[in-house]
Amino acid sequence: MLKVNDINVYYGPIHAIKGISFEVHPGEIVALIGANGAGKSTVLRTISGLLRTKTGSIEFDGRDITKTEAHKIVNLGLAHVPEGRRIFLQMTVMENLEMGAYTQKVDSPKAYERIFHHFPRLKERRRQLAGTLSGGEQQMLAVGRALMSRPKLMMMDEPSLGLAPLIVRGIFEIIREINSRGVTILLIEQNANMALQTADIGYVLETGRITLTGSGAELLKNAAVKEAYLGA
Ligand SMILES: Nc1ncnc2c1ncn2[C@@H]1O[C@H](COP(=O)(O)OP(=O)(O)O)[C@@H](O)[C@H]1O
Ligand SMILES: [Mg+2]
Structure with a gap:
């Protein structure tokens, strides 16, 4: 449904996204996790057409949207929270x-x-x-x-930010319910624990690069993920 192929995104001289590629398949919940400043929001803004990539391409639902205007991307069925x-x-x-x-x-x-x-x-x-x-x-x-x-695909940027744990659980339940009704989800979180429990596939983002990928369950067990993102 979404294919991000080797994107490089800059803010003036700052090279924020350094050659990222990943895919989201129909029906999946995919999580991008990473520390503050890793580039998570930049990836979403680029997919939704608010920022442009210098290289590579972005495909949504079989179309090349690399240069498509943001409002047209919404109309194609890609929403951004x-x-x-x-x-x-x-x-x-x-x-x-x-x-x-x-x-x-x-x-x-x-x-x-x-x-x-x-x-x-x-x-x-x-x-x-x-x-x-x-x-x-x-x-x-x-x-x-x-x-x-x-939307066919809904991208969510840190839906749990600043919310109490009980409320966060409620939000993630809603995300699962929306997904079960046929909306594919690309989720970005600093709350790696909840995100990986919910996601089919996870990607770890570090200073503009993807450094690890796996199923949500695999990443929850991964020693490096535990140490860096799960406070264990
Ligand atoms: N508007 C901007 N101008 C310049 N640098 C920016 C801007 N937005 C983000 N950055 C920089 O790009 C990097 C990635 O930021 P961002 O995508 O917001 O990270 P995250 O969402 O993972 O916290 C950071 O180093 C950040 O300082
Ligand atoms: Mg962000």
Whole structure:
């Protein structure tokens, strides 16, 4: 479904991504884990067309999207839940969801019901301003907004960041449920433990390079991963 082939991404003189390649197959949950500054968000921003790679290519659903504009990539079925959620705090829950649908014109009651099925809490709070939601609810809203575009692949940038452990578990349950309904997931996390428990396949990113790959279960048992990312 997604094929990232030898991308190199720069911020001016800073070489942030150094020849990364990986694939995501339909139906999978794939996790990219790595420390702060490893380049995780840069990889997602490049896939969604917000940054450009100097080399290589990116294919989504059989098309070359290396030079495709970001809004067109969303329309092809690739959604991005950005780091820090980026919801509109002065807008209501419903208005935020509407923003997620704008490219697709799927502003129908059914579209909202689909989201509220995953997030009954958002339904109760649909007329509330997003800024008054808890951190976990804001993350749910960010995910719900991305789902409004009916993605085939949803990329999530650190969905657990800043949330209490119990809330984090809830978010990961929702990720599994969304996946079981047919949405392929590319997940980025510093919380390696939860991410690898949830993922089929994991990649470890270190200063712009992939240094390890394996099934989520294999990486959880890997000594280097344990030492660097699992605090063991
Ligand atoms: N807008 C930017 N301008 C310059 N350097 C950046 C910018 N964004 C990120 N970087 C640098 O690129 C590297 C990777 O950053 P990032 O992808 O945000 O890492 P991660 O998401 O893994 O924490 C870091 O060294 C970071 O300082
Ligand atoms: Mg990041």
